[in-house]
Amino acid sequence: MTTLAFCFRTVSSLFLVLPFSILGKSRRLGFWLLCLGFSCIGGLSAQISVNVTKSRIALNENLELNVTVNGEKIKSCSDFPEIGGLDKAGTSSSTSMNIINGQVSQRNTLTQLYRAPRVGTYFLKPFTLTVNGEEVRFAGATIDVVAPAKQAPNKGYDPFAAFFGLEEPEEIEYLDVKDDAFFAITTNKEEVYVGEGFVMTIAFYVANNSVAPLQFFELNEQIEQIKQKITPKSCLEESFQITQIIPEPVEINGKGYRQYKLLKSSFFPINTETIEIPSIDFKMMKYKVANQASWGGRIKMQEDFKTYTSQPKKVKVKPLPAHPLREQVAVGNYFLRENISKTSAQTGESVEYQFIIEGEGNIATVSKPTVKPQAYFEFYDPNISQSVRRVGNNIVGRKEFNYYIIPQEAGTFQLGDYFEWVFFNPEKQVYDTLRANKMLNITGESLKNKAIASSDLGAFYDKIHDADRQIREREGFKWEGYVVHGVLGSLLLLTLVLGLRKRKKE
Numbered sequence: 001m002t003t004l005a006f007c008f009r010t011v012s013s014l015f016l017v018l019p020f021s022i023l024g025k026s027r028r029l030g031f032w033l034l035c036l037g038f039s040c041i042g043g044l045s046a047q048i049s050v051n052v053t054k055s056r057i058a059l060n061e062n063l064e065l066n067v068t069v070n071g072e073k074i075k076s077c078s079d080f081p082e083i084g085g086l087d088k089a090g091t092s093s094s095t096s097m098n099i100i101n102g103q104v105s106q107r108n109t110l111t112q113l114y115r116a117p118r119v120g121t122y123f124l125k126p127f128t129l130t131v132n133g134e135e136v137r138f139a140g141a142t143i144d145v146v147a148p149a150k151q152a153p154n155k156g157y158d159p160f161a162a163f164f165g166l167e168e169p170e171e172i173e174y175l176d177v178k179d180d181a182f183f184a185i186t187t188n189k190e191e192v193y194v195g196e197g198f199v200m201t202i203a204f205y206v207a208n209n210s211v212a213p214l215q216f217f218e219l220n221e222q223i224e225q226i227k228q229k230i231t232p233k234s235c236l237e238e239s240f241q242i243t244q245i246i247p248e249p250v251e252i253n254g255k256g257y258r259q260y261k262l263l264k265s266s267f268f269p270i271n272t273e274t275i276e277i278p279s280i281d282f283k284m285m286k287y288k289v290a291n292q293a294s295w296g297g298r299i300k301m302q303e304d305f306k307t308y309t310s311q312p313k314k315v316k317v318k319p320l321p322a323h324p325l326r327e328q329v330a331v332g333n334y335f336l337r338e339n340i341s342k343t344s345a346q347t348g349e350s351v352e353y354q355f356i357i358e359g360e361g362n363i364a365t366v367s368k369p370t371v372k373p374q375a376y377f378e379f380y381d382p383n384i385s386q387s388v389r390r391v392g393n394n395i396v397g398r399k400e401f402n403y404y405i406i407p408q409e410a411g412t413f414q415l416g417d418y419f420e421w422v423f424f425n426p427e428k429q430v431y432d433t434l435r436a437n438k439m440l441n442i443t444g445e446s447l448k449n450k451a452i453a454s455s456d457l458g459a460f461y462d463k464i465h466d467a468d469r470q471i472r473e474r475e476g477f478k479w480e481g482y483v484v485h486g487v488l489g490s491l492l493l494l495t496l497v498l499g500l501r502k503r504k505k506e
Helices: 003-021 027-039 159-163 219-230 450-454 477-505
Strands: 047-052 056-058 062-070 087-100 103-115 120-124 127-131 134-138 141-146 181-187 191-193 198-207 214-216 235-239 247-252 255-269 275-277 281-286 288-290 305-309 313-318 330-340 344-346 351-361 377-379 383-391 394-407 411-414 419-425 430-435 439-443
Touching (some): 047 134
Antiparallel strands (some): 087 103, 181 198, 198 255, 214 281, 235 255, 275 313, 351 394, 377 394, 383 394, 411 439
8 A cells, every 4th residue: 555545534533523523413523524634635547438328218308418526526528428319417526535445535427407398218328428528438328218106205204414403494495596587589680681681590599608507398299399489481491400509609789698499590581471480489498406505515406487478570571672583583692603624625626614793691492504696606505513501591502603715716715795793682672693704725626517418318418529520411301201291181081971971960
């Protein structure tokens, strides 16, 4: 045994003996000296474990996933895992002391609470946590959630608390702690044009100085119900896809809050119907707190609920100004990027050209640019690709149109004479045109009549150059003509005779 370990053992033994042998009847003073002794003692080595307290819980109970460190404080811990179907319901921490064979050790526990939305069986897959820089693996578990059962209050006798005169009162009064929190639906614009996007954010806000204990309740179900109620039917939607609800610091009217975003989407109206967002209720679990702490300093809490209600909102939708393409143009703030494989080429040589539209707006509604008809180039239908990024409150996109061009005539050509794209800019409130800026220098022979020259016109035309082109009178033409005319005359005479006979009979 090392000298340090021997000293810890000796000190721990002294503090265990002193309160009982020397202090005698001064039990309370002995208790506090005992606590003081415990606070001076630490474990020689840390042991880390991860466990689930119960594999079977009632619907009104929390599942507790604990990380326990013996002999050392919890300085760092990686994120607790998601359990499919369960909602994370907050974390808590606790510290306790153990006395084993005269040795005093400290146990620190970090607890992640989970809430089940319904009765059923849930599976916690194996995972690894990094605690104080050390990896700890959990093998997984199956959790059965059963119907809630009424629990009788536990009034069992605690001899240790009774010995020190720290018995808890039989009846505890629970107080409703005032909270500073609210639920709100906000939009970044009060009015938009048809096709112009606006961002809707649904969030819960808690003031930084609020001490009321709050916890999310049936979060997934509530979010799904809220989404169905607030999604406008006359809009296209681009969701920001919130996968983890984490607090973000915000300032409202000079006061600091923690914002918990529940839903966030961009909406693009397809007509001038006003967007009406109704008032929505959001339920939170709010605990009542006992008017006095229990033995050991634990604060007892009682489950309760509070409903927060958002204010209704409206977003006005304006029609686009008059324009021949008003029903076809995209709406947003866009700019043009271009790429071209070469700026000089021969007639008949393929050139690749990219007309790229980038900017803020609903990139899915961006149509291909207008290509003006002409006889100097062959333009093939473009290959199209697009991508979308969500940045802050903006939907930013990029759409690429990849063209293959075959020049037919020599010359210098401005591609802006052939490629253009019209859109409406809501910031400037004007129609704008993106027009190509690239130039093409083409050399070589004209290929206008290439298609006719290269086509196969058959054996007759292959031999036409070998034929005698002198005009002559065809031999035997006269007597053949007389025969033909005689046959035609006989047929006409026969027709007249037959017609007269039929008339006489009638």
